[in-house]
Amino acid sequence: MLLDRRRSGVLLHPTSLPGRCGIGDLGPAASDFLDFLARARQTLWQVLPLGPTGFGDSPYASPSAFAGNPLLISPEALQQHGLIKAQDLEPLEQLPDEKVDFGQLHTLKRAILETAFRNKPAELAERIQAFRRAQSAWLDDFAIFAALTERQGPWTTWDPPLRDHHPEAVDAARRELEEQVEFHTFCQYLFFEQWGALQARANSLGIAVIGDIPIFVAQDSADVWAHPHLFKLDEQGQPRVMAGVPPDYFSATGQLWGNPLYDWQAMAHEGYAWWIARFRHLLELVDVIRVDHFRGFQAAWEVPSGATTAVDGTWVEGPGKAVFEAVDEALGGHVPVIAEDLGLITDEVRALLRDTGFPGMKVLQFAFGGDTDNPYLPFNYPDPNCVVYTGTHDNDTTRGWFTSAPDNERAGVLRYLGCDAPDVAFELMRLALASTAHTAIVPLQDVLGLGSEARMNTPGATGSSWSWRVRADQLDPACADRLATLTETYGRS
Numbered sequence: 001m002l003l004d005r006r007r008s009g010v011l012l013h014p015t016s017l018p019g020r021c022g023i024g025d026l027g028p029a030a031s032d033f034l035d036f037l038a039r040a041r042q043t044l045w046q047v048l049p050l051g052p053t054g055f056g057d058s059p060y061a062s063p064s065a066f067a068g069n070p071l072l073i074s075p076e077a078l079q080q081h082g083l084i085k086a087q088d089l090e091p092l093e094q095l096p097d098e099k100v101d102f103g104q105l106h107t108l109k110r111a112i113l114e115t116a117f118r119n120k121p122a123e124l125a126e127r128i129q130a131f132r133r134a135q136s137a138w139l140d141d142f143a144i145f146a147a148l149t150e151r152q153g154p155w156t157t158w159d160p161p162l163r164d165h166h167p168e169a170v171d172a173a174r175r176e177l178e179e180q181v182e183f184h185t186f187c188q189y190l191f192f193e194q195w196g197a198l199q200a201r202a203n204s205l206g207i208a209v210i211g212d213i214p215i216f217v218a219q220d221s222a223d224v225w226a227h228p229h230l231f232k233l234d235e236q237g238q239p240r241v242m243a244g245v246p247p248d249y250f251s252a253t254g255q256l257w258g259n260p261l262y263d264w265q266a267m268a269h270e271g272y273a274w275w276i277a278r279f280r281h282l283l284e285l286v287d288v289i290r291v292d293h294f295r296g297f298q299a300a301w302e303v304p305s306g307a308t309t310a311v312d313g314t315w316v317e318g319p320g321k322a323v324f325e326a327v328d329e330a331l332g333g334h335v336p337v338i339a340e341d342l343g344l345i346t347d348e349v350r351a352l353l354r355d356t357g358f359p360g361m362k363v364l365q366f367a368f369g370g371d372t373d374n375p376y377l378p379f380n381y382p383d384p385n386c387v388v389y390t391g392t393h394d395n396d397t398t399r400g401w402f403t404s405a406p407d408n409e410r411a412g413v414l415r416y417l418g419c420d421a422p423d424v425a426f427e428l429m430r431l432a433l434a435s436t437a438h439t440a441i442v443p444l445q446d447v448l449g450l451g452s453e454a455r456m457n458t459p460g461a462t463g464s465s466w467s468w469r470v471r472a473d474q475l476d477p478a479c480a481d482r483l484a485t486l487t488e489t490y491g492r493s
Helices: 028-039 075-080 086-093 102-118 124-134 136-152 167-176 178-204 222-226 264-269 273-282 322-331 347-356 398-404 407-417 424-434 477-489
Strands: 007-011 044-046 208-214 241-245 255-260 288-292 299-304 314-317 337-339 360-363 386-389 439-443
Touching: 028 044, 028 178, 028 477, 044 439, 075 086, 075 102, 086 102, 102 178, 124 136, 124 178, 136 167, 136 178, 136 222, 136 273, 167 178, 178 208, 208 273, 273 322, 337 347, 337 360, 398 424, 407 424, 424 439, 424 477
Parallel strands: 007 044, 007 439, 044 208, 208 288, 288 337, 360 386, 386 439
Antiparallel strands: 241 255, 241 299, 299 314
């Protein structure tokens, strides 16, 4: 059990790492970041979903619940293995180093990967085929889906035999698009090779990786195309209802995510095999799984297809703990999970959390400006089996939050901390590590004391989310040493 004693860690998605190729990746800067964590005496590294990004460049809108993100493949590692030359990197090196310019990056990174594909040596073919065979349960569908999407657009617009995943039509398309399918298989091989080496190095330093499962998958995904019977779709493959959340802290009109909803009855009929495969697969990549929108397993907010906001939805009951019982039985033990239990939480959701035994989340930015019975205040934590965060990827940085907070909330922070002009990011970090929670996670932005310019995501907004990157010079050893001192002081090293 990785989360049954006092631990702490840092939240940083690999895309936010420094580096010279337009985006954080799995190359030298990732290895350097692990050294930073080790110096800071951290034993956890939390990342966001590792799949290909989808609408709005969001890692929570992936075209696959199983594939890795080719944008994270390290070009420097490709050069080291002779698959590309130094001059091939020059276009990527012209991209900005403080933000990810996804628009340019996709084209330039694709060119790099195609060059590596053309230059792959013959002796690599056997290893790629072994990888394909081992991952065929999802990879065969994903590779042809990716090739077809590039040629024909969203799968719901394909000719009916392909749209409906008829085996003969899929096999014919696979033969026709053989080279493109091989390219996507090659990219997945590279991702899993590089990520596996990075995870092994993290583990060798005593650092466990926390991964992320978004509860829903994108409509335009290989998963929905290949398994339409597991989702609430019409005969053309379009969602009959869409996922979202009602009005909340983040949005007055709720959040309309647009994902299709699961047909839980169909999933139960198959023994939740798709979920078992999903958990088993991710546990090959990470050590702990954060389940995003955990409350959706108790009940999900279903919005009628065609709605423009999430206001007029309905709570529809989910499978409860049956999914997790099936996963535990299939995987031979209690799966290490953190439950994201934020938002509108009912007694039924709290009961599900107790029944599973998973630690829930406590966010310090939600703790102030209200009554003393606020559940996010550290003295109200009833059980150390929880994970405390200063903020998450969906929050502003702590410094940015404090600067823009209402006067009463700022006053509440100052009273609680007992100081007039705090380094608020540092003090909330101290508060998290000093708490009784077994696990404390701090976004790197708060470790470095950065402002709103470093915010990762603004829920419901479009444009600049997911693009923030840290500079190499900001990963100051003095910051690591300061975090190490706090970690040792509060018994988490």
